[in-house]
Amino acid sequence: MRLILEVWRQDGPDAHGSFETHEITDATPEMSLLELLDRLNHQLVDNDQEPVAFESDCREGICGTCGLDVNGVPHGPEDNVPACGQHVRSFRDGQTVRFTPFRAKAFPVVRDLIVDRTGLDRIIQAGGTISVDAGTAPDADTLLVTHDDAERALDFAACIGCGACVSACPNGAAYLFTGAKLSHLALIPHGKEERAKRARTMITQMQHEFGPCSQIGECALACPAEIPLVAIAAVNRERLRAGFKKGKAN
């Protein structure tokens, strides 16, 4: 397969970026988009050119490291699939594929296709943790979690923090991310201890760098972990609940 790649090149955070066009003549339909970029980098190195900087790690959809916009859509043309799981077969022979970094005010470009996603880390730092003395392992059946709660908590815990929701959002909002973390931790016994405090601190931090939600739903369509849109309602639910628990942690 022959593909024309338009790749965003930017030397550093303050440098002026632009698109660079390359042709790949030996792409195969089963290649992932990251392998396509690998192929491009081999070609660039062979021609004594600087390879394209992009992030990847596990390449099996569980780490959330890979993140880039493909033809303006986070991760690529398929809904709910990370870039590493998207394949060249989504494109026609001879098609132009445009790679850009994730797009949001909160995600400044570090280099080429790599963006600084520490804004999401700061939301987690603000309260997406559990700080209780768990002691030694409890006896069986002393800490009961219903099957439904465990399943729902796991569904929200599936968020890999890739930032696609922010890039997909026309408002640059991180509601889906924050809502997934809040919902996940509010459902399990240890997390409940700091439920109200967490809602206050995480949502305050979220508002520093990320936009307001307009319930458009782009985030849930982009999310490779298939976090449902209900996570968005959880943000306001948790914050309203915290408002009624003035001064209390849980």
Added chain:
Amino acid sequence: MSPEIQERSDTGQIPVAERPATTPAPRPQTWVLKVIMAVTGSVFVMFVLFHLAGNLKVYLPDDPQGHFNEYAHWLRSLLNPLLPGSTFLWAFRATLILCLCLHVYSGFTLWLRAHRLRGRHARKVHATKHHLTGRTMLWSGLIILAFIVFHLLDLTVGRVVASKEFTSTDPYSNLIHSFERPQVAVFYVAVMVVIAFHLSHGIWSIVNDFGATSHRVRSVFLFLADLIALVVVIGNASIPIAVLMGGITL
């Protein structure tokens, strides 16, 4: 950084963010603005439904003029003799004006925040209904705002845009005379479509902003949002059409 997070950082409970939030904490907070939108929006949804019920009196089979004018008079003297004269009417108007100011202020502030925080990037988005209605809320809102001014001048105050035959004693004849002007009738019908768009997305947003996470509640309101929008547009827009076609006459 908010005092809440600053305090936690100082005590060393969490490491200070490597690149702390660079923007000042937005005041009023985004979630507060969203709740204000939801509360005032709910008031308007209720108002629009009651307004529709009153409007539909023009379709009563015998003496619609009498029924309609009686209803209009009843509105002005509501809660008499407990409250003298038009006290209730003015209290009601004051509440609506306050809600309108809060709604417009919150909506505009959120729009500015979204505009700033999404960065200067184009988004390629899915062609969903929520995309069409959600991203045009500011514009549909501004059209509705202009319509409110027009509508009050036309049928309440009776100045500038009102029909030549306007009288302060016969609201029914004012309505007929106003809608007998084709351009005014078309304008009313067009604005009703815009209101339906605004309502459909607005009611869905209210559900999210009040933090409704139950599957049943969300499904019911997702349906109700479209149903209410449809009822409002059909109920109201049919009146100018009926007047033009001679279905409703003096």
